Amino acid sequence: MQFGILVNEGPYTHQASDSAYLFARTAIEKGHTVPRVFFYHDGVNNSTRLATPPQDDRNVAARWSKLAADHGVDLVVCVAAAQRRGINDDVLAPGFRISGLGQLVEMGIQYDRLVTFGD
Amino acid sequence: MSDMDEMDDGSGVVKKFMFLNRKAPHGTVYALEGLEVVLITAAFDQDVSMVFTDDGVFQLMKGIDSKGIEVKDFSKTYRALEGYDIEKLYVDQASMDARGLTEDDLIVDVTVLSVDEMANLMAEQDVVISF
Numbered sequence: 001m002q003f004g005i006l007v008n009e010g011p012y013t014h015q016a017s018d019s020a021y022l023f024a025r026t027a028i029e030k031g032h033t034v035p036r037v038f039f040y041h042d043g044v045n046n047s048t049r050l051a052t053p054p055q056d057d058r059n060v061a062a063r064w065s066k067l068a069a070d071h072g073v074d075l076v077v078c079v080a081a082a083q084r085r086g087i088n089d090d091v092l093a094p095g096f097r098i099s100g101l102g103q104l105v106e107m108g109i110q111y112d113r114l115v116t117f118g119d
Numbered sequence: 120m121s122d123m124d125e126m127d128d129g130s131g132v133v134k135k136f137m138f139l140n141r142k143a144p145h146g147t148v149y150a151l152e153g154l155e156v157v158l159i160t161a162a163f164d165q166d167v168s169m170v171f172t173d174d175g176v177f178q179l180m181k182g183i184d185s186k187g188i189e190v191k192d193f194s195k196t197y198r199a200l201e202g203y204d205i206e207k208l209y210v211d212q213a214s215m216d217a218r219g220l221t222e223d224d225l226i227v228d229v230t231v232l233s234v235d236e237m238a239n240l241m242a243e244q245d246v247v248i249s250f
Contacts, residue, residue: 006248041152081152101159106128108136108246109163116249 003027004107005037008118010045011060012053017046020117021063028071035111036074037064038104039096041118044082047075049093061093068095076103128163134245135166140175141249144194145185150178151193153250161203168244169200170237171229172211176218179210179225197227211237 005024009016024034039046046060053059068075075096077087082098089098108114138157142149161167171179178197185192200208208229215221215231222229232240241247 008250040156041148080155101156102128102163104156105136105160105163105165108160108248109128109130109132109134109165114246114248118249 001027001032001113002111003032003034004111004114005034006104006107006114006116006118007037007039007043007046008041008116010042011051014042014119016117016119017043017060017064018058020115021060021067023115023117024073025067028067034071034073036076036103036107038107039075039077040081040101040104042085043118044077044085044087047077047082047087047093047096048091050091065093065095078104133164133166135168135243136160137168137170137241137244137247139247139249140169140171140178141173142178143174144178144180144183145188145190149250150175151191153248154193154196156248156250157200157205158203161205167205168207168209168240169205170209170211170240172214172237174214174218176210176214176220176225179208179227179229180220181224181226194226200227209237209240 005020007017007020011017027034046064049061051061064075067073077096077098079098079100140150140153144150157169183192183194208227209232210229212231212233
């Protein structure tokens with residue numbers, strides 16, 4: 001099955017991004033595909049490479065980047081939401097790209113399921 | 120929405136999208152940013168329904184004035200939805216009752232649904248996005 005994933009909360013304060021990552025990784029392990037993850041609202045804050053969490057904690061942005069590198073997951077950050085929050089191409093972690101909301105709607109149209117992670 | 124004409128995923132597929140609005144119009148950004156997704160989805164010629172439930176019913180309330188909190192008032196956008204062919208607006212009866220609201224308190228025409236009716240409507244959808 002093809003899953004599209006929508007992440008609506010930023011890292012660390014909310015569990016949404018962690019849950020979305022674990023869902024995506026597990027779905028792929030079980031033979032499904034996750035062609036794209038879309039980051040909206042404060043979810044755009046998952047995409048910055050400038051975050052430096054403590055060594056003994058998970059690195060939310062880095063593990064999204066690894067998922068993209070290992071499995072070709074397209075990590076899309078909403079441009080309008082990003083601009084409000086100071087996220088631009090200069091700060092993006094590897095594997096993320098900035099694009100429009102149409103990329104979210106496309107997931108709903110093209111994939112079998114769209115799963116939202118938020119509050 | 121100047122780039123609306125370019126929006127087409129090329130598949131010609133029309134799915135039923137429901138947008139579930141659960142939050143008050145101000146206090147968080149969900150209602151404002153959620154509305155952006157609704158408009159884009161309509162631009163993709165999809166079958167769009169909007170549901171207002173819990174504090175989301177306050178989004179449609181008459182007389183909203185956000186000047187005092189120095190935040191943009193976007194409530195007039197709901198009145199413009201018809202122009203985007205978004206005409207399926209539903210509100211949850213129990214949420215209205217709990218907040219002392221009736222249809223007369225709302226800025227647009229809506230269909231009021233019971234919990235059971237709402238559940239049935241939700242079951243018919245291809246995609247449900249909750250803000």
